Amino acid sequence: MPTRRAFAYTCSAAIAVLAAPPAFADWDRSKLEAGIRTIEQGTKGRLGVGLLDLKDRSRWSYRGAEPFPLQSVFKLPLAIGVLQAVEAGKLQLDQAITVTRNDLSLYHSPLARAFKGARNDYTLRDLLTRSTIASDNTAADLLLRLIGGPQALTALLKEGGVAGISVDRYERVFQPEILGLPGYGWDRAIDTAQFYAAIQAIPAAERRRRLAATLTDRRDAATPDASIAFLEGLARGTWLREPAHNALVERLAAESKTGPNRIRAGLPAGARFAHKTGLGPSADGLNHATNDIGIVTLPDGRRFAIAVYLAGARVGETEREAAHAAAARLAVESLR
Secondary structure, X not given: OOXXXXXXXXXXXXXXXXXXXXXOOOEOHHHHHHHHHHHHHHHOOEEEEEEEEOOOOOEEEEOOOOOEEOHHHHXXXXXXXXXHHHHOOOOOOOOEEEEEHHHOOOOOOHHHHHOOOOEEEEEHHHHHHHHHHOOOHHHHHHHHHHOOOHHHHHHHHHHOOOOOEEOOOOHHHHHHHOOOOOOOOOOOOOOHHHHHXXXXXXXXXXXXXXXXXXXOOOOOEEOHHHHHHHHHHHHHOOOOOOHHHHHHHHHHHHOOOXXXXXXXXXXXXXXXXXXXXXXXXXXXXXXXXXXXXXXXXXXXXXXXXEEEEEEOOOOXXXXXXXXXXXXHHHHHHHEO
């Protein structure tokens, strides 16, 4: 039998092991560091990458604590927020939501383009599908409003232990403001022709200056480290109580139609990818954001979370998306 001193030493050692930070044994850190730096240089922008092995929780990140513009990436946490409201009895997936012309949002919105008449009804499930799979801005703004607004979603994430993702504005407010234009309230319909005319009236160099000024804004932003923490909860099903709701979010993310040439393009044949992209506007050769985050399942069953954020890139869309694919390819090659 060990002496009391030996027993105390053994317990202290065990506690020290338990308290130690996650090991990095399953990622080739030097390979990742060199490779991501090279990829970043090619974008002429700022690249952030987060990786988390979902088996043993080993992780690696580059610019992991820096904020990057979210853009439509927020629609994946939004899906969690909507389904938490359903589980709380505040909303129902099959309830009808009336949408009026005042509710139609900016930029990408197939719902707005197909809208006819003064008002139409959609189920909550339909709006959730449109927001997550098609990245529809009208659907996302309406869902965000239904759960209490941007601040309610940020609070939900913080309560779940993720403090590095901040959702602060609706799309109808955020998108004009990053170009120095006033956002739109809910009291009137958006005149999209007028909106695009206002953008074109700003000299290109001034649009670029305004866009550049928002690149480190902590509003409507996320860090790569916070993103992989959110994704870990999604992969483990800890954000939602109902297995059917977890399965719904996973299916919607897996069926996402956006960004086929980003992370997905860098994965091996047979890999599965459940994800959400984000894309911001460009001005005079400067892109606001090109993003992609999600959960990768490799053909051998290995799973990892990945977040790739690219802000302020000064290359075209093809090169930006190729950088995402290269980062994903490097991540797979660096697994050990």
